[in-house]
Amino acid sequence: MKDVETRPKRYERVIILALLLASLPLILGFSLLTISSLSTNMVTNLDPDSFHSTLENWINLFKGKIATTGGIRVNIWRITLNTLVVALGVAGVVTGISALAGYSLSRIDFRGRKILMVLLLILHAFPGVALIVGVYLLYRLTFPQSHDLVGLYSFIYVILARAALEIPMSIWLMKGFFDTIPWEFEWSGIIDGASRITVWRKIMLPLIKPGVLAVALFAFLAGWQDIIYVRTFLIHPTLATFIEANIEAEYSHMPLIAAAGTVYLLPTIIFFITAQQLLLQSYSGGIKG
Amino acid sequence: MRKEKLRDLSFFLSPMVLMVLLFYLVPLIMTIYISMTRMKNWNVERYLTEFVGIYNYERLFYMFQHDPTFKAVIMTTIVFVGITLMINVFGGLSLALATFFINERAASSYRLLWLLPRMSPIAVYSLVWYYFFHGSEIGTLNSILMSLGLISEPIPWGQVTPWGAWSVIIFVNGLVGVSFGMIVFTSALNQIPKELVIAARVDGASSWQISKRILIPMMKWHLLYVLTWQFLSLLTTYPHLFLLVEWDLVNRDYGTTLALYVFNTAFGRGEQDQGLAAAAAVVLSIIGVIGGFVTLKVLQFEKMMKKPRGDF
Amino acid sequence: MVKVILDNITKRFDDFAALKGVTLEITDKEFMALLGPSGSGKSTLLYTIAGIYRPTSGRIYFDDRDVTDVPPKDRNVGLVFQNWALYPHMKVFDNIAFPLELRKFPKEEIAKKVKEVAEMLRIETLLNRYPWQLSGGQQQRVAIARALVKEPDVLLLDEPLSNLDALLRLEVRAELKRLQKELGITAVYVTHDQAEALAMADRIAVIKEGEILQVGDPDEVYYKPKYRFVGGFLGSPPMNFLDAEVQDPYLDVYGNRILIPIQYRELVKKLGVRKVILGFRPHDAEVVRGVAEGLVGTVYSFEPLGREQIVTVSVNGASLKVFAPEGEHFTFGEQVTVKLREDRIILFDKKTEKALEFLEE
Secondary structure, three states: OOOOOOOOHHHHHHHHHHHHHHHHHHHHHHHHHHHHOOEOOOOOOOOHHHOOEOOHHHHHHHHOEOOOOOOOEOOHHHHHHHHHHHHHHHHHHHHHHHHHHHHHHHHOOOOOHHHHHHHHHHHHHOOHHHHHHHHHHHHHHOOOOOOOHHHHHHHHHHHHHHHHHHHHHHHHHHHHHHHOOOHHHHHHHHHOOOOHHHHHHHHHHHHOHHHHHHHHHHHHHHHHHOOHHHHHHOOOOOHHHHHHHHOOOOOOOHHHHHHHHHHHHHHHHHHHHHOHHHHHHHHOOOOOO | OHHHHHHHHHHHHHHHHHHHHHHHHHHHHHHHHHOOEOOOOOOHHHHOOOEOOOHHHHHHHHHHHHOHHHHHHHHHHHHHHHHHHHHHHHHHHHHHHHHHOOOHHHHHHHHHHHHHHHHOOHHHHHHHHHHHOOOOOOOHHHHHHHHOOOOOOOOOHHHOOOHHHHHHHHHHHHHHHHHHHHHHHHHHHHHOOHHHHHHHHHOOOOHHHHHHHHHOHHHHHHHHHHHHHHHHHHHHOOHHHHHHHHOOOOOOHHHOOHHHHHHHHHHOOOOOOHHHHHHHHHHHHHHHHHHHHHHHHHHOHHHHOOOOOOOO | OOOEEEEEEEEEEOOEEEEEEEEEEEOOOOEEEEEOOOOOOHHHHHHHHHOOOOOOEEEEEEOOEEOOOOOHHHOOEEEEOOOOOOOOOOOHHHHHHHHHHHOOOOHHHHHHHHHHHHHHOOOHHHOOOOHHHOOHHHHHHHHHHHHHOOOOOEEEEEOOOOOOOHHHHHHHHHHHHHHHHHHOOEEEEEEOOHHHHHHHOOEEEEEEOOEEEEEEOHHHHHHOOOEHHHHHHOOOOOOEEEEEEEEOOEEEEOOEEEEOOHHHHHHHHHHOOOEEEEEEOHHHEEEEEOOOOOEEEEEEEEEEOOOEEEEEEEEOOEEEEEEEEOOOOOOOOOEEEEEEOHHHOEEEEOOOOEEHHHOOO
């Protein structure tokens, strides 16, 4: 409770209504996209006559046809898998590195600690676009000669490069989680004979499980939603580049793209429903946009 | 003892250090280097060693003075950052306050809804607004206005320069940024002792009075925080804009900010000019780093850094 | 079991001096209480013994071994924290076994030792539970068991009872005292609760602002406080203090003349002090009705406590608390006289607030 319970109910309804009104475009936009995927035409013009319900888009999507006529085929499962690999990779790299670094910034006093923390904040605020030019040159310079390795290489590179972008803030976030653990837990382990590494692994990590999960979740979504890095570095298509390429393409059937968009949106929605408390609580740590 | 600490530190920090070196420091140096070469179309073999000094910066300065396209980009950046920032800060504040005064269930539903723009895949989110602002009858906005009889012909909103294009990009990015302020302000509000609100209620204050007299004055630091961080974010953001421009929803010149200009010059369709892009990127970085340091000083971040305890 | 010697320990945190030249010897098998208000540095001192903090200057010895630079894990101390710091993700058994696992004890031996210590603390039926499934008292036992299982040379306790409710605290207090004596382990016990220190400790070290004011057995610090602070910190209600002026052979106490207590007559003459503070404990005086020899004042308030009552008497603006037997009825504003037990009076120097008998130390 953050307010008296006898506060005027009338005003509460007014506020809720006002919020609804302000949120209307948002609700409308996302709903129309999802509904269109179940129709033969786009229904974004709000005309009920243009809605003819069909599952054809979804069937075609899963069959890998992106045009109702003609034979342009893509393997949507492959594309989804590519997106998933990138997202999971980013989540893994970011979580691991920030769990390590976050602990030491929170718990170990060493020279340069403050500077490092300030540096991370500056890196977080640093224009990503200024880096991507250099990151691409590095990519070109280290590009493997062997043809077989190119695909693997581009996956690894896009994961690392995209993860790097998330690392400064994730470390700060993780440090914040470590900060909340009472020092007594640490001291207790130290006195019992544990090294810092053992303390980290056996005591601290289990204690900040929710924090680790939150960071992993954000990193996953960052990798999942990315378009710039995958289109620049990844040789294989992802859902993002698939949608990007098929807007305004003459052959593509738009409700089908809407279905692809809905598929692409799904993990976000699932996380929303399952982890809403975690999201709202730990998001305050730091986000950029 | 000292050796042990060194071992611990390298265990905990080396992956991060490696990452920062590889994907921040080295690329930054490379970007600066490229800005002094004639690099074009990523023809590394041919142009990487063609050193031209500050030629690209001179070009940039010349364009700033004479090139109407580049002038439009600068103008767009200023308008976009300025107005979106205001929308972000005040929108976030309004959302946080509004959800503060309603029951927890409704409040968290709204907060989640407003997180959606940030959490959605960029391509999907842009797709949503692509249809919303579409220039034909299929566009939601056009069809609403037409059925209300306010307009007779569909209007290609994003192609109306400059304000049509600006409105669209500000709207689309504004919704993304609002959630940052909302989250920060909400957590600030939750830290304000609830007794203050209850006492004010007992004294007969309205929600508006409570907001104005108690809540907002206690969130000064957070207002400043959101203002400065969001400024830096807006200055450097470009993925949404990239898609809106690429899909021709908004006018190319008046939908492109400096950050997107850098990206499109380096990676866009047609003639790529990485030398010029890198020079613009360096300029942007300088603004960003100065902004970052000012932010740290203004917000006194150093004070927030507690020292670890214990001497073991 | 060891003797702990702290030799002139100083600890600074940036600009703040937490400990200023603390010297203390804790003998083998002794139960030493570190008593002081919050922020006095008592916990810092405990953590310095444990090795969590490294003294800025000074040495620490366990018997003859200089452990100042020895890391915590090699000091063989057991520490019980105020919040107990039980690992919430481990069952009770694993919590207690953790120190042994770190020392790479074989599995069977761990199981045996955990069982032993659990039986001693009567928590053997709880080994399969998680800490959050236990009551406060049970958690506290687990914390003690975890500290004891590695058979430490010194047991360090940081306000271990402060998270328990009042009734349970009394019970555990007695038990802990007995346990320490049975095991014959050197124990250092940090507390801000004077009753706890008096009840449990062999000796008490009273700490204020990073300095030890007095070390002694409970009777000594209670009846012979070296400083006004010590008298004021121990006892409930604490010692009464009244400003007094020496007018040989009398003391002028807020307009009342009383004879200088016999044990101080020589000393006052010798030291030639003029301004002193007269201290006495609430039970070392009695309240009689009307005007008599002693401190004359009026009843400000009275609080029956069952067996006895506390009467607050106002003497020309100064306020003092005296125990009176039950059944005697006072009224607000009634004129009374407080008669002091002469041999229990302590005189402190007004300026240094040190008891006169220690003034020349």
